[in-house]
Amino acid sequence: MINFYHSPLGPLKIVNDNSHIVGLTWCDEPNDHIVNDDNELFAQASKWLDDYFSGKAAKTDLPFKLKGTDFQRRVWAQMLTISAGETLTYGEVAQRLNSSARAVGGACRVNPVVILVPCHRIIAATGIGGYAGKIAGVMIDRKTQLLSYDQGLSH
C-alpha cells in the first residue's frame, strides 16, 4: 500500500505491507493524483511525522521491516543507536563494524526508510557527507534541515 505524506521538506512516499512500514522515501515526482486511503499504518506514520516536524517526536514505536543484506542491516542498526542531536561519521561507524567508511556510505545510500531510520545522522569526517545518493542540491538541503530538526528535539 502506497501513501504520500507532505512534509515541510517535501513529499514522502510511505509504503507498507499492511503489517509493517517497508519504505519511506523522498518522492519529488508529481503525485497529486494519489489519494491516500485510510489505513492504520499510514495514520500512525503520519502522526509520528507530524510530531517529528513539530519538534516533539519521541523514539519510534512504528513497526517497520527492512530488506537488505546483512551488512546493510548492521549499518542501519547503528543508525538507530544515534539519538537526535547526535551524529557519527562514516569512519566511526566503519570502525564499530570493522568495515570501511565508503562501504558504510554505500549502505546509508540505500536506506529504505528515511528519518525513521536516521541515516542523516551519519556525516563525513569533514563536512556533512551525502544524502539520498547525492552530494549536493536539494537532498543535501534536506539532510541539513533534518539535522536541525534533530537539534530542536534534543533540547
Place this chain on the structure above:
DNA sequence: AACCTATGCACCT
C-alpha cells in the same frame, strides 16, 4: 573478478 562508492587524508594554494 570487475565495478562501483553518501570517504579520508595528504598536500597544496
Place this chain on the structure above:
DNA sequence: AGGTGCATAGGTT
C-alpha cells in the same frame, strides 16, 4: 580554510 587528487577497502552483483 577550502579545493583537488588519489589510494584504499570493502560491498555488491
